[in-house]
Amino acid sequence: MGLPRFGRPKGFEGDSSPNLYVANCGPAVGLSYDSIASVFSAFGELKGVFAADDSGARVIVSYRDESSATAALEAFDGHPCPDLGGRSLHIRYSVIQPTSQVNDSVPVSLMASELNIPGLYLLQDFVSIKEEEELLAAVDARPWKSLSKRRVQHYGYEFCYETRNVNTRRKLGELPSFVSLILERISSFPNLDDSANIVLDQLTVNEYPTGVGLSPHVDTHSAFEGFIFSLSLAGPCIMEFRQYAECAWLPNHTSSPSMKMQSPEDDKSFLRRAIYLPPRSMLLLSGEARYAWHHYIPHHKIDLVKDSVIRRGSRRVSFTFRKVRTGPCQCEFPQYCDSQR
Template sequence: MNIDKKDGPKLNKMEKKFLRKQSKARHVLLKHEGIQAVPYPTKSLVVANGGLGNGVSRKQLLLALEKCGHVEALLMPPNKPYACVIYKTIEESKKAYANLNGKEIIDDLGQKIILYLNFVEKAQWKHLELQALPPGLLVVEEIISSEDEKMLLESVNWTGDTDNQNFQKSLKHRRVKHFGYEFDYESNTVDKDKPLPGGLPDICNSILEKWLKEGYIKHKPDQLTVNQYEPGHGIPAHIDTHSAFEDEIISLSLGSEIVMDFKHPDGVTIQVMLPRRSLLVMTGESRYLWTHGITPRKFDTVQASEQFKGGIIKSDAGDLTLSKRGIRTSFTFRKVRHVPCSCRYSSVCDTKRKATPPCLPESSKEAWQLEQDHVHRVYDLIARHFSSTRHSPWPRIVEFLKALPSGSIVADIGCGNGKYLGINKELYMIGCDRSQNLVDICRERQFQALVCDALSVPFRSGCFDACISIAVIHHFSTAERRVAALQELARLLRPGGQALIYVWAMEQEYKNQKSSYLRGSKTSNEDKEDINGDKSTEGFLVNQITDGGSEDPPSSLPSTVNIKEEGCQPRKVELPVHTNRTCFHSQDVLVPWHLKGNPDKDRAIEPFDLTRSPDPSPVFHRYYHVFCDGELEASCQALGDISILKSYYDQGNWCVVLQKV
C-alpha cells in the first residue's frame, strides 16, 4: 500500500471499491435489519451476502469460516441474506475479518458471491418452541417403498395422450395429468357429470386399498391429479374448492422432498417438510380453512440436524441450512363431492359464499364508516410499506401525461406517494390524497400535495387542464358516491380538459388474456403491486360492525365493525375477503394487505440481537368495488357534461379518457 506523506496510506482503486461495498453492506444491514456494526474487534461478525436468503448453505459457509478458527456458533436466519458467526476468541474473528472480507465463494447454483464482514457487539438466537401442525394435518413418512415409487412414476406417460386434453395439460409452471375427473383450473371445480374414461390407474387402486385398511385414509378417492414440478417451480397458496371435493385430500410426494407452506387466515404460517415417498393427509380445519402452497424457488430452507426428516421447519437460526430441490411428482387424490358442502368454515366456503350475497351499506353514513375503517385508516397505517411498492409508473398513464401541452395545470386526485407527479417536468402538477401519511411522503419527495377527500377537492371549478384518478374510484362503497367522485373530477376540468381514470376490473381474464396479477408476473405494475402488496391468500367472509369512532389505529383491523344509526341496533355488513392471485367472484370485496416489518416506526438500534422473534405480519383489509365491463363508462355517462374519448382495458383495469364539454 502506497504511503502519502500528507494524507497517510494511499488506497488503490480495488481497495477503494472494496471499502465502498463493505460500507454499503454495513449501512444496508443497519437500515433494513437494525444491525449495528462496531469499529473495534469482537468475537462476533455479521457476514453480508452469506445468508440462506441468497443461496449460501450452512455447510458452504462453514467451510470458509472454519479455516480461520473455532466457530462456536453460526446463526443463519431464515430467508435473510446475511449470517452471524461467533468465534471462540477475538484473534480468530480478526483473522476471519482480514482473510474473508471480499472473499469470493460459489453458491450451489454456481454463482459467485462476495462476502463482506463487519464486527458486531453480540449475536444471540432464541430457540423457538416447535409449533403444532395445523389441526387435521398428518404427514406419514416412507408410506411406500422405492420400488412402488418407481412403478408409480413410470405409470405416468407424459409423452402419450397429448391429443386428449382431458388427460393432460401443460400449465405455465408444471405438467399436469388428470384421472377419474378433469379438474378445470378456470372454475376451480370438476364436471361431476363427465367422468374420464378408465378411472384411476390400477397401481393406485391397490395402494389406496392398502391405506384404507391401515387406517391412513377413511374414503377411497375417485379423482387423481398428477403434477410434475421442476426445481424453481411451485403452486400458489390455495384452498381446494369446498363444493368440488369431500373433506379428505391426500397427496403423495415422489422423486424429491419439498417444503409446503400452510397459512391460517389470521396470518400464522407453518412450513412443513414433505419428505420423498411421504403421504400428506388434509382433513377438517387444515383442508377447509388453511391455505397450502409451494413457493417457487430452487432451494428450501430446512433443519440442518441429521435426524430431521419431515415435519415443521423451525425458525431456528442455529439449525437451518439449504436443501436443493429436485424434480418432484405429486399424486393428489380427492373424492368428488355430489352434495352441498356442510362444513362449519362458512368464512371460506364457496357454497355458503354463493348462497350469502354481500350485505352492502344502505346509507351514506354506513358507506362513510366502511370507507373510514377499510380505506382511510388502512392507507394511513400501511403508507410507508405501500409506498415502497409504488415505484414503476404505468406506460399508458405516462403516455397520457407526456402528451399534454407544455405548461398544463394537472391534478392527481388520490396521488398516493406521488409517483406520477414528477413524470412530465413541463407540467404544473399538484396531488391530493385522503391519507396524511402518503401526502407526507409526497412532500418528502418535494412534490406539491395536500390532504383532502376526493368527493370535496378544495380547488375552484374549471381550473385544471387535465386530471388523473388512478386506482381511487373503486374505493367508494356505493354507486352514488362513485358517480359523485367522477362528478368532482369533471367539475375541476376547464372546457376541453381531459381526465384519465383507472379502476380495478372484475374481468381479470379479459378476452382470454390473463392480467399480470393472475399470471403472477414479476413485472412491476399497479395490479401486482397494489393487489399483491403481500402474498396473502385468505378468502373468508367478514362481519363488519364498525365501532363508531375510536380513532386509535389498531395493529390490525378488526374482523367486525359496528355500523350503527341513531336509536338503532348495530347492523351487520358482510363482505367477502378476496383470495389473492384468483379471479374476483364478487364486485364488493375486502383485499388483504400484510404489513411487512414496521416501516412507519423508527426502530431503536441495538447490538445485533436475534432474540426478538418476528411478530406475524398484521393483516389489513381494504375495501374495493371491482368494475364490470361497461360499468365505468355507464357511470361516466351519468355526469352529463362530459364525453368519453377513449375506453380500454389495461392489465386488470378498466380505463377511460373523458373530456369536459
C-alpha cells in the same frame, strides 16, 4: 428462526462487517456447511453459515464480531484453502438487509401433530424407493399438460384451474392401474374410522421444477369431499398452512364459481404453520385442515428445516387423490364454504 436476509455485497460502503460473502463455496461444489463452519471458526465464534442465494455455490459466513471476519477475509480471499478441497475462495463483506416486512419464514415441523391442526396427518415412507421409481416411470410414460410454471396430468376428472372446479358430467375414465397399490393402502390409513369407505375418483399429478411452489388456496368445497390425500415423490418441500381471519377471498355468489376471487395475500391477518414433506410421504387433509386452512408451497430452492438447510430436488412430483362432490357442501365451516355463502 428463518434464513437471515443478507444484502448483496455490491456497493457495500463499510470498512468491515461481521458477515462474509464467500463465493466458490457451498454444497454445489462439494463443501458441506459443517465443513465450512469448521474451517472458518478458527478465526472466531460463528453465528452460523447460511446460503447466500439459491446456487448452492455461495455462502454467508456470519461471525460474532468484525475482527474475526476481517482475519478470515485476509487469510482466505483469493487463496486456495487446503481444508476446503484446495478451492480458491472469493470473499467480500456483506450486511444483513434491514426489512420492515414480516419475516417470510415460519418454524417447520417434522410431524403433523406438532402443528395442532385437526384433521392433518402425515405418514412417512408411504411407498418404497422402488415403488417411487415405478410411479414416476408410469407418469413419465404418459403425456403431460404444461401450465405456466409446472406440468400436470389429470385422471378420473379434469380439474379446471379457471373455475377451480371439475365438470362432473365429463368423466375421463377410471383411475389408472399403476395407483392401485396406493389406493389399497389409503383404505387402511390410520386414525380415520371411516377411511375404509373412501372411494377416490380424481387424481391430479403435479410436477414442480426446482424453486416452483403453489399459491395459497383451499380446495373448493363444492368440488371435492372431505378427504384429500397427497403423495410426495422425487423431491422434498415445505408446505405451509394459513388460516385467514377474514373471508373476503371467497366469492359472494355461489351461483358463479368462475367469479374472480380476491387474493388471500391481500389479507395479512392469518395464523401460520409449516411442515416438512419428505419424498415418499403421504399427507392427508381432512376436517378443519381440509376445509378451513389454506395450504401453500413457498417458491424456494432452499428450505430451512430445524436449523438444517435442505435443497429441493430437480423435480418434485405429487399425486393428489380426491373424491368429486356431486351435491353442495354441508361442512361445519360455513365461513370458508362456497356452498354455504
